[in-house]
Amino acid sequence: MYLGLKEMWHEKLRYTLLSGVLLLIALVVFMLAGLANGLSAGNRQAVDVWQARSVYLNKDANQTLTASQLKLTDRDKLSNQPVAPISVLSGTLRTNKNGLKTSISALATSRNSFLMPKVVSGHAINGKHQLLISAALKEKGFHIGQKVRVGTTNRTVKIVGTYAANTYMIAPTAYTDTSTLNWLKSLPITTGKRQSVNGFVTKQATFKNKHHGGLEKLSIATFINKIPGYSAEQLTLNTMIYFLFVIALAIIGIFMFVLTLQKKPLFGVLKVQGIGTNHILAALLTQSIAMALIGIILGLGITVGLAQIMPAGLPFAINWPQFGLYGLALLLASVIGALLSWRTVAKIDPVVALG
Amino acid sequence: MTTPVLALKQITKQFGQGHTAVQALKQADFEIYPGQFVAIIGPSGSGKSTFLTIAAGLQTPTSGQVLLNGTELDSQSEKSRLAFRFNEIGFILQSSNLIPFLTVTEQLKLVDKLAHRSFQKERATTLLSQLALTEVATSYPNELSGGERQRVAIVRALYNDPSVILADEPTASLDTPRSIDVVKRLADEAHQHQKAIVMVTHDQRLIGDCDVVYQIEDGIMTRQK
Ligand SMILES: Nc1ncnc2c1ncn2[C@@H]1O[C@H](COP(=O)(O)OP(=O)(O)OP(=O)(O)O)[C@@H](O)[C@H]1O
Ligand SMILES: [Mg+2]
Numbered sequence: 001m002y003l004g005l006k007e008m009w010h011e012k013l014r015y016t017l018l019s020g021v022l023l024l025i026a027l028v029v030f031m032l033a034g035l036a037n038g039l040s041a042g043n044r045q046a047v048d049v050w051q052a053r054s055v056y057l058n059k060d061a062n063q064t065l066t067a068s069q070l071k072l073t074d075r076d077k078l079s080n081q082p083v084a085p086i087s088v089l090s091g092t093l094r095t096n097k098n099g100l101k102t103s104i105s106a107l108a109t110s111r112n113s114f115l116m117p118k119v120v121s122g123h124a125i126n127g128k129h130q131l132l133i134s135a136a137l138k139e140k141g142f143h144i145g146q147k148v149r150v151g152t153t154n155r156t157v158k159i160v161g162t163y164a165a166n167t168y169m170i171a172p173t174a175y176t177d178t179s180t181l182n183w184l185k186s187l188p189i190t191t192g193k194r195q196s197v198n199g200f201v202t203k204q205a206t207f208k209n210k211h212h213g214g215l216e217k218l219s220i221a222t223f224i225n226k227i228p229g230y231s232a233e234q235l236t237l238n239t240m241i242y243f244l245f246v247i248a249l250a251i252i253g254i255f256m257f258v259l260t261l262q263k264k265p266l267f268g269v270l271k272v273q274g275i276g277t278n279h280i281l282a283a284l285l286t287q288s289i290a291m292a293l294i295g296i297i298l299g300l301g302i303t304v305g306l307a308q309i310m311p312a313g314l315p316f317a318i319n320w321p322q323f324g325l326y327g328l329a330l331l332l333a334s335v336i337g338a339l340l341s342w343r344t345v346a347k348i349d350p351v352v353a354l355g
Numbered sequence: 356m357t358t359p360v361l362a363l364k365q366i367t368k369q370f371g372q373g374h375t376a377v378q379a380l381k382q383a384d385f386e387i388y389p390g391q392f393v394a395i396i397g398p399s400g401s402g403k404s405t406f407l408t409i410a411a412g413l414q415t416p417t418s419g420q421v422l423l424n425g426t427e428l429d430s431q432s433e434k435s436r437l438a439f440r441f442n443e444i445g446f447i448l449q450s451s452n453l454i455p456f457l458t459v460t461e462q463l464k465l466v467d468k469l470a471h472r473s474f475q476k477e478r479a480t481t482l483l484s485q486l487a488l489t490e491v492a493t494s495y496p497n498e499l500s501g502g503e504r505q506r507v508a509i510v511r512a513l514y515n516d517p518s519v520i521l522a523d524e525p526t527a528s529l530d531t532p533r534s535i536d537v538v539k540r541l542a543d544e545a546h547q548h549q550k551a552i553v554m555v556t557h558d559q560r561l562i563g564d565c566d567v568v569y570q571i572e573d574g575i576m577t578r579q580k
Pocket of ligand 2: 403404405523
């Protein structure tokens with residue numbers, strides 16, 4: 001401890017520079033993690049709000065909601081638990097004269113279903129051609145009472161309420177009932193049990209019997225992973241993060257090794273005085289842990305600061321347990337990096353100090 | 356006197372093999388008791404430093420025995436040799452053996468840290484003033500003159516209160532009056548505090564205070580006094 005810290009204090013420039021390098025690595029790790037979280041949330045937030053356990057889709061739909069075509073009557077194949085139909089339409093939300101225009105994920109379920117979001121202003125859907133919008137859309141200028149178009153038709157619906165902001169497939173959501181969405185999609189059947197839906201969401205329902213009738217059950221986790229682009233994005237960003245751990249390890253390892261080679265005569269002197277390999281290694285470890293801590297803490301601070309001034313459109317979210325874990329991983333990488341010099345330190349012969 | 360603190364029996368040290376082999380020490384015998392101040396003199400390359408490093412357990416002899424307080428050093432584990440070196444031997448190297456990033460006082464503090472005890476401020480102050488180092492107590496080694504560095508190394512060796520001090524030309528970078536001072540200081544330490552002190556030197560004028568003098572020539576060690 002004493003030796004390691006004293007040396008850092010005396011060689012401030014050298015150790016500040018390396019802390020700086022670690023700071024940059026930590027910063028990139030945290031920024032990538034924040035972006036990965038932001039993208040992840042942007043894709044799945046609406047699904048998380050459902051608090052559901054599983055989703056039933058058409059078994060030929062390759063596990064994606066938009067590709068799944070079912071009828072409301074398919075619900076009868078599931079046991080009698082809370083089950084809600086779900087339909088989706090990705091499109092633009094625009095005012096009559098195209099004054100406001102934005103991409104949304106329009107979701108539809110039955111009017112009294114557990115998937116319907118909690119209305120915070122206005123009222124729940126109680127009639128035909130009504131729409132609830134996410135608070136994020138309200139901030140863009142859409143408001144209760146407004147007539148808006150969804151998708152490419154000229155059919156208009158009326159905004160009747162808003163709910164806490166959430167997103168699906170990186171677009172703010174809007175909710176309506178199944179019939180209205182089918183009407184907006186210009187489908188032939190917009191009433192009754194033979195209407196189209198994309199799937200069924202449930203908290204605990206199971207298949208009634210062995211004949212699944214063309215349905216496939218997906219856990220919510222699988223369902224989220226199959227959101228188009230979701231797993232590819234997460235995999236890319238996470239791979240970059242894992243590589244950065246290796247790079248941090250390599251940088252600390254190489255730097256500590258070069259310093260160890262440089263300091264061989266000094267370590268020889270220490271050994272002559274009875275200060276052994278373990279003490280020298282403890283000093284190296286102290287130094288790499290101190291540098292890693294400085295880099296990680298500053299990197300975290302800068303990340304949090306940047307998150308405050310980031311444009312709202314940038315998907316970015318801080319997940320503290322995860323950031324803590326990544327911080328620990330960086331710390332571990334620097335400990336391992338320092339330990340790479342162990343053999344070299346152990347092999348230093350005190351006699352070299354005697355010249 | 357009972358057992359010697361340090362005894363070397365029939366020590367031979369050979370470097371290299373065949374034609375290029377150098378016999379740095381040839382069947383050297385040596386012993387020192389507590390309270391003795393022993394000098395080893397000899398020309399350059401005669402094997403003086405080799406002798407000291409073997410005595411300290413830093414190198415193993417090709418043949419022969421090193422006995423510390425009657426136990427053989429070779430039979431000990433590396434770990435206990437290290438502990439022994441730290442606790443019982445003060446080594447003053449031929450070239451400076453200070454840690455570049457510690458001030459003079461911190462060099463001493465480190466000794467206490469490693470021994471798991473608190474800083475002995477009084478002892479440090481006394482030793483530093485005895486070797487005229489009070490002024491430079493907070494300086495780093497690179498801010499000291501060669502002589503000052505050598506004296507700090509001596510203070511450092513004495514500070515841990517070892518039973519044996521091995522000094523390889525401790526006066527090499529000192530002027531004559533200072534050299535005489537330092538040797539006096541080592542002699543006092545031996546005679547008043549029952550330390551066993553071995554000093555390597557090639558300066559005949561400095562051996563007046565020594566109880567025993569060994570001469571090395573071409574690896575052959577002979578007792579002179
Ligand atoms: N590691 C080594 N490898 C090979 N030869 C060595 C080694 N160390 C010492 N020698 C040789 O052993 C002999 C004795 O060396 P040593 O360093 O003991 O001399 P010294 O008496 O201390 O000389 P000086 O007064 O110049 O310090 C020399 O011939 C030297 O070249
Ligand atoms: Mg020598």
